[in-house]
Amino acid sequence: MKPPAGTLRAPRPDLLQPAEVARLGGLEVVTEGIVEGYLAGLHRSPRRGFSVEFAEHRQYQPGDDPRYVDWKLLGRTDRLYLKQFEEETNLRAMLVVDASASMAWRGDPLRLTKLDYATRLAAALAMVLLRQRDATGLVTFDEAVRTMLPARVRAGQWPMLANALAATAPGQGTAADVALTQVVGALRRRGMVVLISDLLLDRDLTLKALRFLRHRGHQVLVIHVADPAELDLARGDETRFRDPESGKAVTLAPSDWGDAYRETVRGVVRAWGTACRAAGVRYALVPTDLPFGPALQRALSA
Numbered sequence: 351m352k353p354p355a356g357t358l359r360a361p362r363p364d365l366l367q368p369a370e371v372a373r374l375g376g377l378e379v380v381t382e383g384i385v386e387g388y389l390a391g392l393h394r395s396p397r398r399g400f401s402v403e404f405a406e407h408r409q410y411q412p413g414d415d416p417r418y419v420d421w422k423l424l425g426r427t428d429r430l431y432l433k434q435f436e437e438e439t440n441l442r443a444m445l446v447v448d449a450s451a452s453m454a455w456r457g458d459p460l461r462l463t464k465l466d467y468a469t470r471l472a473a474a475l476a477m478v479l480l481r482q483r484d485a486t487g488l489v490t491f492d493e494a495v496r497t498m499l500p501a502r503v504r505a506g507q508w509p510m511l512a513n514a515l516a517a518t519a520p521g522q523g524t525a526a527d528v529a530l531t532q533v534v535g536a537l538r539r540r541g542m543v544v545l546i547s548d549l550l551l552d553r554d555l556t557l558k559a560l561r562f563l564r565h566r567g568h569q570v571l572v573i574h575v576a577d578p579a580e581l582d583l584a585r586g587d588e589t590r591f592r593d594p595e596s597g598k599a600v601t602l603a604p605s606d607w608g609d610a611y612r613e614t615v616r617g618v619v620r621a622w623g624t625a626c627r628a629a630g631v632r633y634a635l636v637p638t639d640l641p642f643g644p645a646l647q648r649a650l651s652a
Contacts, residue, residue, distance in 0.1 A: 407431040441484040441542055442501045444533050445472045446526075447518065448547030450492040451594040454520035456638070457579025464575050467638040468546045469515040471573065474642050475544065476511045487536060488514055491529035492521025500536060523595050524551040530559035540567035549574050549622060550595070561629045570631040573649045574622060578637050583611040
């Protein structure tokens, strides 16, 4: 049955659609390595406990709980040993969102700006993390850190994160290395750091900061947000292009430079992916015309 005339509405790009929210319920964030936390969750812990997966035996000592004695081993060897298990734990995750001036750009008025897309993607990821009882925090930055919310898993954490993301306005320059360095102080135990940015920043300094996070034992994921118009320059007449952060401008005809531009952008994307993987950092390119559910699936499977 067709709906009455005049009731059809175009989907609002600034909202998570119901189908996308439903897809988030099937997503899980599972780290590749070991994390440290307090609550039961999905991730392996370095601490020994008695919960799920067998780890090793330990000789019985007076006062140990007899429920964890390995009675079969006692029958075979006449020795008392306890079974120890890998204790699952909650993850402590920090979402680091780039709010620099270049993030305010979009190539089509019907699309979200990169910042609007990044903040909504971060809110969706926070929802997935908090649903699985992972402590989640937030850092927003441009040339300085603008917002820092500690990683917590308490009730009301998601609305707090969502409100902070909704209030995030584009700033000026970009200094991701400063923000990532402050994350080290905010995550005192090994956890997960997710950088969401258009990566129009100092590549060497950013990679140095990402490698430092890996050195400290954190799992790191980089979500490279890009407007489709940045990835493939549309052909057209002579146009003036201006960098929103430096103010530098250039005038050229996209029809003449489109192929060279496309190859350059592909080279930059490949270079980011190669450098991240070499540093043990997961990397995913996400265009802003990709719905949020598939975008998160792509990022979390990177």
